[in-house]
Amino acid sequence: MPLPFIAILRGGYTGESVISMKSAQTMMDVIDPARFDPAFITVASGAWTCERADGAKLPFDRGNFTANRGHGPERFDAALIAIHGTPGEDGKLQGYLDMLGVPYQTGGVLNMALTMSKFSTTGLLRQMGFPVATSLRLHGRNAGTEQRILKEVGLPCFVKPDTSGSSLGISKVKTEAELQSALDKAFAEDKIVMCEAFIKGRELTCGVINLKGRVQALPVCEIRTTHEFFDFDAKYHAADTEELVPAPIPDEIAALVQQRSAAIYEALNCNGLVRIDHFWQEGQGTGNNVVTIEVNTVPGFTPVSIFPRMLKAAGIPVADAVNGLVAGMLQS
Numbered sequence: 001m002p003l004p005f006i007a008i009l010r011g012g013y014t015g016e017s018v019i020s021m022k023s024a025q026t027m028m029d030v031i032d033p034a035r036f037d038p039a040f041i042t043v044a045s046g047a048w049t050c051e052r053a054d055g056a057k058l059p060f061d062r063g064n065f066t067a068n069r070g071h072g073p074e075r076f077d078a079a080l081i082a083i084h085g086t087p088g089e090d091g092k093l094q095g096y097l098d099m100l101g102v103p104y105q106t107g108g109v110l111n112m113a114l115t116m117s118k119f120s121t122t123g124l125l126r127q128m129g130f131p132v133a134t135s136l137r138l139h140g141r142n143a144g145t146e147q148r149i150l151k152e153v154g155l156p157c158f159v160k161p162d163t164s165g166s167s168l169g170i171s172k173v174k175t176e177a178e179l180q181s182a183l184d185k186a187f188a189e190d191k192i193v194m195c196e197a198f199i200k201g202r203e204l205t206c207g208v209i210n211l212k213g214r215v216q217a218l219p220v221c222e223i224r225t226t227h228e229f230f231d232f233d234a235k236y237h238a239a240d241t242e243e244l245v246p247a248p249i250p251d252e253i254a255a256l257v258q259q260r261s262a263a264i265y266e267a268l269n270c271n272g273l274v275r276i277d278h279f280w281q282e283g284q285g286t287g288n289n290v291v292t293i294e295v296n297t298v299p300g301f302t303p304v305s306i307f308p309r310m311l312k313a314a315g316i317p318v319a320d321a322v323n324g325l326v327a328g329m330l331q332s
Contacts, residue, residue, distance in 0.1 A: 036326055
C-alpha cells in the first residue's frame, strides 16, 4: 500500500518567498521517508508546480490538489504549509484545502485571516484582556493623518504595513519629520497601515506547538540587536544580532511569557507552530509588564530560525516536531 502522500507547500506571492523555500526544505530534510511520501508544491503567481526533493517533476493538478507519483492522479493526504505571508498565512490556502478535504497543520481560515492583520490581532487580544500597545489603523492618509498619529499614538512609534511579515516595510519613527517617509514605505507594502506606540523593554519571543493534542510553550528567546528594531536585515543578515535561547531572564518572567503565549495560542484557536512576540518592561511590576506585539502563525523554520532553536532547547528534535505534526494531521 502506498505511503501517505504529503504536500509541503512553499513559495508564495511576497518577498518572504525566499525564506519559505528554506523553511520548506527544513521540513523535507526531516520528514520520515519510511512513514510518509513527501513532495514540494511550489506556489507562484504564474503557476503551481510539484516536484520531489531531488527536483524530479510530478504531474500536478491544482484544481484537485492531485499529483501523479506513478499510480495515476492522487489527492495529497495532508499538507504542511511553509508559506510565510499570502496565500499561506492569511487563510487563502486553508480555505482551498478545506474545500478539498485536505488536512493541514496551521490554524483554520478565521485564525489565519485574523492573525495576518497585526491591528486586528492586537485589537482582539486587547478585548480579551491581554496587555498590548496602543495602536491606530490607517486605510489611507490626508492632511491630518500625521497629527492624528501624534495625538493618538505619540512618539516614538512604529509604522507597519498591517499584513506584512519579516518586518518588511516597517519603520521606527522618532520625530515628526520622519513620519512622511515611514508612511510612504508602509503604504508601498500594504493598503492598510498600523501605527503602534513604542514599548521600551527587552524583546522576547516564545514558540508554541501542539503535539499529540497537547499545547506546549517552548523556552523563551531574547532578541538583541544593534539596529533600531528587529528588521529584515537584523533577522537575516546582521552578524551582531543575538538570539538567546533560553533567554537570560528571571524564571518568573519566563514562566509568565510562556503562560501568556500558550493562553493566546488557545484563545485565538491557533494550531501547529506559532511564535508570539512580546516586550518585557523590566522593573515595572509583574502583571502587565509583558506586552504582546505580534502573533506569527507560520514562523520561519530555516536552519538559522528561532523556532528550531527553541524546539532544541525544549528537548524536542526538529524531526519529531515535523513528523508529529504530520501524524496528527492524518489522525484528524
